[in-house]
Amino acid sequence: MPRMLDVSDAVRAEIGDEEADRLLAGENAPGSYDCTSCRTPGDSEQERTSTVLFIGEETAVLAFAHATCLPSQVVQVTEEQLQGAVRSITADTGGVRNAPEQAVLGVTSGLVLIAGELHPALVVEPTAPIMRPGGTGVGDDFLPLLVEQGFMPLTEIAAVPPVLHGWSVLLAMGQLHAVLQPGGVGGQPVAWWQAHQPLQVTEGWRAAANKHQQVLMFAAPVGSIGRQPREDLLRDALDKAAANGKLVAAALPLAGT
Secondary structure, X not given: OOOOXXXXXXXXXXXXXXXXXXXXXXXXXXXXXXXXXXXXXXXOOOOOEEEEEEEOXXXXXXXXXXXXXXXXXXXXXXXXXXXXXHHHHHOOOOOXXXXXXXXXEEEEEEEXXXXXXXXXXXXXXXXOOOOOOOOOOOOXXXXXXXXXXXXXXXXXXXXXXXXXXXXXXXXXXXEEEEEEEOOOOXXXXXXXXXXXXXXXXXXXXXXXXXXXXXXXXXXXXXXXXXXXXXXXXXXXXXXXXXXXXOOEEEEEEEEEO
């Protein structure tokens, strides 16, 4: 049975037309899978599914994600990270899974109601703990790293967070392209997160972004938010993460339209 698969041009270029066509025909694609972004089950026969190709120096691994979590894309990783992920995936129940796991940033767009007004928001949650560059610990430094960049810890979502100058959200032709952060001293902004394929946003989200000329970015460590199918459930998850001290936020100026 044909699968509801999305195979991007970048993935097709890497795996070849023949393999891509076999995937789309359902010959080599799984029915059920664990989403490489949110880690919850998915079914390529029932819902749109993205093919995500992780490429190391010598090895490539094809994974699958809910299309609402990640677009189909190619992700460059180190060979060590990729081999660690493969060992983690293939380890039997008694295996030791201590290899580093490549984290992918899952980005969800939604409207958040604050003080009676709707604001466009991006919710960022990685798929694995984020370690400080060069770190060897087992903790999660995702929120501390963002706080050092100027994001504000929240205990509740009661007011619009302060603007973080130097950062911005790039919207072009009504699609989400990237979250930009300051470059070096006097340098051009660089992508902190970039969509390999522009992400669609709703008309309401785009209208709110154009009205406020800024986007609220909320970030939480892995496992705090999860994949929420509705904006009210997303808000509930954000409120819970804030109450648990696992949420940071900032208002990022809008770049583009």
